[in-house]
Amino acid sequence: MKFVAFSALALATSVSAFSPTAFAPRTSTSLSARKPFIAGNWKMNPGTKDEAVALGKEIAGAFSSSTPCEVALFAPYPFLDATVDAVGSSGVKVGAEMAFTEGKGAYTAEVSVSMIKSVGCNWALAGHSERRTLFGESDEDINKQVLNLLNNDVGCILCIGETQAEYEQGLVGPICTTQLKKNLLGVTPEQMANVVIAYEPVWAIGTGLTCPASEAQDVHATCRSVLADMYGQAVSDTVRIQYGGSVTPETVDELMAKPDIDGALVGGASLVAEKFSRIINFEEAKVSA
Template sequence: MRKQVIAGNWKMNGTIASGSILIEAFTSFLGDKDLDCEIVVCPPFTALERAVSLTKNTQVSVGAQNMDYHDAGAFTGEVSPLMLMEIGVSYVIIGHSERREYYGETDAMVNEKIKSAFFHSLQPIVCVGESLEQREANETISFIHGQLKRALQDIPADQVEKLIIAYEPIWAIGTGKTATADQAEEVCKSIREYIAELYTPNVADLVRIQYGGSVKANNAREILSEPNIDGALVGGASLIVDEFNEIIMAAQDVSK
């Protein structure tokens, strides 16, 4: 059975101090609970080192929200995988729609970042998703398949099977709108089927697929109960202690 992954993307929110309070609240709530799911928090870059320190010997891991695929060089403002490794980060979000829309990140760049993440033993969470216009034009599946084909170019099967793919419909990110459980399952199932075409059914069966897009405590259980959904990439709700804790426990309940 695939292990659920609940990841909180804090985006450009919080300080080292406020992030520390959140993490201490999460780790205190989880305590020594015997969890069957993975928990990841992704603070801003400035708070990563403190987050790693605070989560040491807990059930919470730390991810970055982005990275450059170069190890070093004249890339002003960027953060390399070596820098993330040095402070003990374990996960990295790649290809979030906000990176694509606001900063011109392409599928080719996503591909290079996936390769770099695996080379440096970082766990990539790779985001895909369609706009409202694409959904209304019935282009959702073909668009996402295209994203996957380009992002996975020359990625070997033994790495693909370790991927976490986050399906995040752009129209549901930060809007309060959420895909229904059936809508989310339909796309996540199609992602798994397409990976089976690109690789093998066995590889596809091992890939974990999250749903992201206004996931909250009141809809998490229904979404996470779907057979092809293996967790959630949580935005605003990951900044609210009780909300995030309830989402974690929903994942734990459906994992039993």
């Protein structure tokens, strides 16, 4: 059974029942206040520094004043310095895929916030599903990472999303709500200016499956409703929420047309300069949900 065959019912059950205000319309003012943000998460790729430099230069070359979004590349630790140099003054940002919660000490193989800042990185990921599932990071671990980044003036892309089993059980809304509330515990309304949320349905990451744009919009609207409950509507209207999960040049335009989808966190396609260049230069036309 394909996900799209039962997803509408599952999502309707988990989202609408859980959050009755999830689909409140947004004003044009709140829409225009959020500049889209598209990021490439290279994960443990590419294989060498030379390949990372070449990829960074190609992507930077596709970024221009007409590109309709902010762009960042999240590179492996050994390539951060070289990728910063590769993108140069293009305007493309470079971030780390994670940062440890301690500033220094006997923590073999860990990397601190001050280390990534020292090579020119002002963004980092937290809570990616691979860190949750493969490395056992808890919501409490992720919350510590988020607070550490923000308290050290580094922007955070907080990744949330449900597993396949949770999706099939209609738990999309509750899972995303729980992760938002636990992972943002202690984050102030002012600090939310440096937070981006990335909704990544785990079942769509690296599988070739993409959550239909209309369903992704519904989840994003629910997340924005949760943020409004936590921080007030004014703050919620300014927070950018990315979609992640097998985003491609063929799917990006429809996704970005949705009013609560403010960008994308791109995996495999960010490793192919031609594909990622098309993604960051998506057709800019917002339509109603």
